[in-house]
Amino acid sequence: MTAPRTLIAGRILTGSMGLDQGLLVIDGGRITYAGPENEYARQMPADIHRLAPDTMVLPGLVDLHCHGGFGTDFPSAGQEAARNAIGCLHRSGTTTLLASLVTASREDLLRAVSSFSALAAEGLIAGIHLEGPFLSRDRCGAQNPEWIRDPDLDLADELISAARGTVRTMTYAPELPRAAELVDLLISRGVVPSIGHTDADAVTTRHFLLRAHRQMSNADAGADSSAGTGAGGVRTGTVTHLFNGMPPIHHRSPGPVPACLQAAAAGKAVIELIADDTHLDPGIVSAVFDLVGAGNIALVTDSMAAAGLADGTYALGPSTVQVHDGVARLSTNGAIAGGTATMLDVLQRTVAAGVAAQDAVRAASATPARILGLSGEVGELRPGLRADLITVTTGFQLQAVMRSGAWLEPLHPRTP
Known part of the structure; x- marks a missing residue:
């Protein structure tokens, strides 16, 4: 019927x-x-x-960076717990999401990508985001430094293969040895490279963003592909939670932030913003929208197990996290350990920061949908x-x- x-x-x-x-x-x-x-x-x-x-x-909201929610930690969860949490996230308004995994041992990462690839095959998630393990130890944030390592191409290839084509993005630090080869590998396997948890200088950051933009554009030449498409219709890399996990701007040592803003303003990168009033001041959120435009911004949650729930003790991978007044911090050193807001919370707070509602909706739906190559499926309301x-x-x-x-x-x- x-x-x-x-x-x-x-x-x-x-x-x-x-x-x-x-x-x-x-x-x-x-x-x-x-x-x-x-x-x-x-x-x-x-x-x-x-x-x-x-x-x-x-439109249903699209989250590129989500470590879990409603009591479930994706990096350590079994399939049933993950399936239940994903259902809760769908019911909270996030109808499309990536499952984000933190830095861990090779064995734990292989187990997790295999498990979540099955959930992607069911259509419950749009794929997997690997946040590491090729990150800066100096800018590790809540990532476990024990498992952070320099780029290992064999390991990267093994993880992508074990995920059966469902790894969509990987966060990496461009200043590390063999980072250029890693970017080449990711792009050749259809994975969007995302600069983050980095101590890179401005020159290195700019070089790698432009390298990714150029290579992804060349890979699309003559092909009918929208994966990672920027505001101007050109494929780009992304920046993992701009400002967080990287040095602040200094007028004599600008670091990666200005280079990321310049690339995004030129349509050669899409930047993530965790606009939850904890990771970023509302004034910064509004300023970035004015500088680079909604077509080059993906609002994200970076949510962890406490998202959608009350204060308490939760997990983020192997780490214990305390949530007080809605702010998640590592029990060991007090570092901010992911977000507790949903995508709808982030959208509401972005509008409250002074961003036009239509721009905020675009950054929470159409822009991240393009990064996933799903512009023909989700992110808008059209025939x-x-x-x-x-x-x-x-x-x-x-x-x-x-x-x-x-x-x-x-x-x-x-x-x-």
Whole structure:
């Protein structure tokens, strides 16, 4: 039997469209119409979903950097616990996500990528993000320095192969030996290289961002591929949680941050921002949007097991984390250890920081979808795309969630 059509009428807001009297038509899990209600030619059914005046529909949110949530730590979780947490994240409005893994032993990483590749095959996640292990020990943050190492091409290739094509991004430090060879390997295997947890200077950072941009552009020449596409339609590398895990700007020693901003402003990199009011001051978030534009920013959570839950003691890989007033810190040294906000929280706080709602939505949906090569599937509300959407109040409080055309029971996380 053919599933009945679903029609949603009311305010629509995406990264490219704002309609006060819009209409979405969903058939077979796909959007078949998205536009003004008065231009829809077919007869309206009696059971149309009409949104309240203070409610709007957005694309489902896309998170490139997520270590878990709702009590589950992805790096150490079994499949069932991970599956349950992913379901909670979907119900909180994050309908597409990568499972992020922290630096660990070879054996633990191989186990984790194999496990999460199966969940990717089920369509529960869009793939895997490897945050390490080829990082700077001086900028390790909450990463375990015991397992940080210089780039090992055999290990990188082994992890990518064990993940059966589901590793989408890898964070690396460009100043390390053989980093250039690592970038070459990642790009050749379809993995987006992401600079982060780095002590690199500005020259090194700029060189590696431009190298990734050039090589990814060349790899796409003559090919029909949108993976990693930047705002101008050109593939780019990314920057893992800009400002965090790297030296601050100094006027005589600028470090990596200005080079990342320059590359992003030129459409040659996409930068992650953890806009949760803990990792970044709201003024910094607003300034970066003004400097580089929403098409070159991916809002992320960097969430860990405590996301969506109350304060307490949680895990991040092998480390113990204490959460107080919504801030997660390592028990050993007090370093910030991931985020506790959901993507919808991050979106709301970005708008509260002064970013235009349409720009914030774009950075939480369309831009990260392009990095994943999923612009033809998710991240917008237009005909042909998968029917992933959320309805929220004008204050960005969650009302309803749809994924692949099916309504999910919305989950309202407890946040500080």
